[in-house]
Amino acid sequence: MSEFNLKPGIQGQAISRVTDENTALKYGSGTVRVFATPAMIGLMEAAAINCVDSKLCQGYASVGTRVDIRHIAATPVGMSVTAKAELTEVDGAKLKFRIEAYDDVEKIGEGTHSRFVVNLDDFLSRAESKQQ
Numbered sequence: 001m002s003e004f005n006l007k008p009g010i011q012g013q014a015i016s017r018v019t020d021e022n023t024a025l026k027y028g029s030g031t032v033r034v035f036a037t038p039a040m041i042g043l044m045e046a047a048a049i050n051c052v053d054s055k056l057c058q059g060y061a062s063v064g065t066r067v068d069i070r071h072i073a074a075t076p077v078g079m080s081v082t083a084k085a086e087l088t089e090v091d092g093a094k095l096k097f098r099i100e101a102y103d104d105v106e107k108i109g110e111g112t113h114s115r116f117v118v119n120l121d122d123f124l125s126r127a128e129s130k131q132q
Contacts, residue, residue, distance in 0.1 A: 012052070013082055013084045014049075014083045018075050020033070022036055022039035024036040035076075035081060040069070040081065040101050048095075051087055052117075059120055062116065063115060065116050068111045070111055072110065073107065080104055082102050083101045083109075085099045096113070
């Protein structure tokens with residue numbers, strides 16, 4: 001992976017506003033009108049993607065393989081959430097990140113995330129072969 005310049009320490013982020021569309025109530029992951037845990041996880045994954053995918057050669061992307069997070073505070077509709085990812089380990093095509101999320105007031109989530117660099121043609125071909 002050194003040809004992709006993927007080295008520990010690089011960072012990425014992603015930002016989202018909390019709306020009715022990304023609440024626990026809308027996702028079905030709860031009955032409360034606050035930022036959904038699945039939405040937070042998706043935003044954390046987006047931060048990791050933003051950290052590394054632009055550094056990959058054409059025809060390659062990273063795919064998520066593991067998420068281990070804690071959702072530690074609720075965020076109401078109307079606030080913004082910023083997810084931050086830092087690449088902490090590179091082992092061939094295996095990537096590991098430290099991830100955090102903050103709303104306008106405090107840290108709302110933290111954990112680790114793993115991704116794997118794949119050749120898109122091979123990856124999609126294998127996925128599509130399941131339909132045959």
